[in-house]
Amino acid sequence: MTAGGSAELEAERQLALASAHEAEALAARERAENFMAASKSERRTVQALAPLVAHGYHLIPDRQWPGSRRAQVDLVVVGPSGVHIVDSKAWHEVTIAAGHIYRGQADVTDEFDGLAELAWKTEAALAEVGLAPGEVRAVAVFTGKKGISESVNTVELVGDADIARHIARRGQRLTPAMVEKVLKAVLDFFPHVSSPAPVALTIPEPVLESRPVELDIAELPSADEIQAQLLETLLAPPIEEWMAFLHPDQAKLVRRNFSGPARIRGAAGTGKTVVGLHRAAYLARSRPGKVLVTTYVRTLPVVLGNLLKRMAPEVADRVEFVGVHALAKRILDERGVMVRLDGRKATELFNAAWVAAAPRLSPIEPERDYWKEEVESVIKGRGFTRFEQYADCARVGRRRALGVDQRRAVWDLFVDYEARLRAARVHDFADLVLLAEQELARKPLEGYSAVVVDEAQDLSCAMVRMLWSIGGDGTDAFTLIGDGQQTIYPGGYTLAEAGLSVAGRGVILDTNYRNTAEILEAAATIVASDQYTDIEDAAALRYEASRPVERHGKRPIRAAFATRAEHDAALVSHVRAVITSIDTGLGDVGVLCTNNGDAKRAAILLERAGIPTVDLLDYNGVPVEKVKVGTIQRAKGLEFKQVLLPWTDATLLAPRRSADGDAASRDEKAERERRVLYVGMTRARDGLWVGSVGNVDAGTTPRHQ
Known part of the structure; x- marks a missing residue:
């Protein structure tokens, strides 16, 4: 090193250090x-x-x-x-x-x-x-x-x-x-x-x-x-905000882990559907693959889908909402299975088969539709292919007992109907599900990590088997949500018939968060004396009351009118009255009927009075400033601040003594009609109006109550 080299290096080091500082x-x-x-x-x-x-x-x-x-x-x-x-x-x-x-x-x-x-x-x-x-x-x-x-x-x-x-x-x-x-x-x-x-x-x-x-x-x-x-x-939040609101008491349930297929049940208003919606969002966040949410009511999936988009937009693309029949049709279409679904033609073919079977079956029950339900729900709903299967079937939910010979006559009706369908190359809705189930048995459907089934009590046994084959037995992979008290379709089933068990993995919701105490009490009187069956047990059960939260409101209005004109004027007047409230908009009101004809008449009546309406068939869960009109069946899973039930059969409203109730409970059709009315009444959160035309026992159902 030359002289001064050391000092030069030190100077450079100090300059570098100074620069660094x-x-x-x-x-x-x-x-x-x-x-x-x-x-x-x-x-x-x-x-x-x-x-x-x-x-x-x-x-x-x-x-x-x-x-x-x-x-x-x-x-x-x-x-x-x-x-x-x-x-x-x-x-x-x-x-x-x-x-x-x-x-x-x-x-x-x-x-x-x-x-x-x-x-x-x-x-x-x-x-x-x-x-x-x-x-x-x-x-x-x-x-x-x-x-x-x-x-x-x-x-x-x-x-x-x-x-x-x-x-x-x-x-x-x-x-x-x-x-x-x-x-x-x-x-x-x-x-x-x-x-x-x-x-x-x-x-x-x-x-x-x-x-x-x-x-x-x-x-x-x-x-x-x-x-x-x-x-x-x-x-004034729209009712759609409430429909996606989960009560804090239910938060743990949404995230709860089940080691296999599980079931969540509870009476109307206990929040089953919203629990299922939040559970679907949770599963989508916490596991790979898509979550499938399905139900029998074909208009409900699109409503739930839009509610999820408002509630959890970040997982909306990972949760799929589809009706069970639409899902079956898509599976068959994707796999090239030709299906010619024609409900009207299928009905014509059944009616032709009934003509031949009527002499043997009409003495037992003259109503043709009763036997159509028996074939569609009890036999085809289970996928029976041999008479022995039907002969041993418990026929859950069917009040009319049938002996072996009588069942043989029903089976002959079924065989004739099936032959006519095949000859005409036509399929009915039950065929759609059975064919999809066969396809899934041949080649399972991939891509779904979990399946959530809402309103499970309204599905057929074959539908549950089909959906279970998609979800499987893994942890949190298959969740059934439903309530036997709200079964409004004939021919129930049990999970045991489907080969499915939820033992130790069932949850019961017993608190009503939706209805005021007054609405809940009025609805309970309609079905309190009736029996029902649940998908976990074929035994006949009585009405189970849920515990209402401490929320009170006006007493429901049960109004009887001498003429249809008086009834219709009161209907329009009541709609106008409730929408003047600061917390109720047009879109918060539901006018629910027992059949499509009445729903169309209600919409025409309101439109002529200058009140805009939207058919529940067209409602998609997005807030809309129009009164929602449709059948009670289409309203399952939905909620409204105010509900109006026009042209209600007055006999369903009349109170029954216990003896009369026991006799009436054997009438399957009447029980189902009362359950439909119960479902309609419990759609109401804050207010309820029930109108009928004709005389009603003035001592029990006054003109205005």
């Missing part, structure tokens, strides 16, 4: 500026949300990110509308397009994955105190922005000018007692930040910009504006 000092200053900007944006977010404190909301700032030593959560909001995990962003240039978010030209969508995951973990933790899935929301708030209303990877994106309204518009989802319980759990789950994060070279670059925040709005909304928003959301 200067760079680190500059970086530290930039980080400080970023953190100061973050602090300002977080304070501004708190300022925007401050008016909510007066309405039962709690703002919890600067908590530790669970599972992390250094990361922290800007703000957690707990209040009547649920739990909101808030992350403030002081980004100058923000663009949201096609499910992605851009900061300038950079795609930063992945930066929100952690916040989405935190919401998922928080939801799991708070389920232990009864908070329903979906009540925890991850929110990114952009400082100085207005009019942003987007969602990326389950994270809601909103400007700070709109954040208070955004949180308030979810309405009153938690009671004050539940808010306090959730608040305590949140404080435990998100611990205090013990100390500021130490300055270190390994600190990741903050995502906030160092430039001063430029606001493009003048002021945040005032407390009065927030108050107006709260009042609006509390008084």
Whole structure:
């Protein structure tokens, strides 16, 4: 080394060290500026949300990110509308397009994955105190922005000018007692930040910009504006919001694990359908593959699908809603199995077969439709191919006993009908299911990780077998939801007949969250003396009353009129009266009838009176400012704030003494009609009007009650 070389090297080393310190000092200053900007944006977010404190909301700032030593959560909001995990962003240039978010030209969508995951973990933790899935929301708030209303990877994106309204518009989802319980759990789950994060070279670059925040709005909304928003959301949310609301007591059930096929049952109003909806969303989040949700009512799947999109849009593409017949048809179409489904022609062919069978069967029961139900539901609904199977069948739900010779006559009717179908190359709806079941036995259907079946009591035995073959016996793979008390179709079945057991994996819901105590009491009187059978047991059961929550309202109106004109005028008048209420819109009203003819007449009557209507066949679960009109059968699984049941058979409303009730319970058709009426009445959340034409016992059913 030459003279002075050592000093030169040392000088270079010191210069490099000085440069490194200067760079680190500059970086530290930039980080400080970023953190100061973050602090300002977080304070501004708190300022925007401050008016909510007066309405039962709690703002919890600067908590530790669970599972992390250094990361922290800007703000957690707990209040009547649920739990909101808030992350403030002081980004100058923000663009949201096609499910992605851009900061300038950079795609930063992945930066929100952690916040989405935190919401998922928080939801799991708070389920232990009864908070329903979906009540925890991850929110990114952009400082100085207005009019942003987007969602990326389950994270809601909103400007700070709109954040208070955004949180308030979810309405009153938690009671004050539940808010306090959730608040305590949140404080435990998100611990205090013990100390500021130490300055270190390994600190990741903050995502906030160092430039001063430029606001493009003048002021945040005032407390009065927030108050107006709260009042609006509390008084008049559409019924669709209520239909997707899960009571906190049911939160654990949604996430409960079952080691095999399971069943959830309970009386009307206990929340079975909404539990199934939330369970489908939970399963879609927690396992690969699609979740299939199906039911007998062909119009219900599209309604449930749109409710899920409102409730959990992030998993909407992973939950498939389809009616059981539509599913069977699709399976056959995809596999090239030719089917000529013609219900009208099939009825003609059955009627021709009945002419030959009538001499032997009409002395037992003169009604042709009774024997059509026997063939379609009891024989074909089980997929019987041999008389011995039918001869030994329990015929669950059928009140009229049949001996062996009588069953032989029914079997001959069935064989004749089948021969006529084959000769005409026509299939009925039962054929559709049986053919699909055969195809699935030949080649199972793949791609579904779970199957949820709503209104399972209305399915046939063959339908349950078909769906079970899709779901299978895995953990949480097959869930049946239904209530034997609401069976409105003939020819029930038992799970044992399908070869299926849910022993030890059944849950009973016994609290009615939908109906007022007055509506529930009125509906109960219709079926209290009747019997029914359940899919888990062929034994005859009596009405099981659910426990109503402490919610009261006006007594249901049961009105009898001497003429149809008087009845129709009262119907229109009552619709006009209920929609003047501040909490009831046109779309919250349901006019439900026992048959399609009456439903069409009701729609014409209301339209002529200037009241817009939508047929339940066309209703898709999206809020609409039209009165919903249709049959009670189409309304299964739906709810309305106000229900009107026009042209009701007055004899179904008359009270029965116990002896008369025992005699009437043997009349299968009358029992079913009363169950249909019971289903219609229990669709009502707040108000019920039942109208009939003709004389009714004035001592028990006054003109107006």
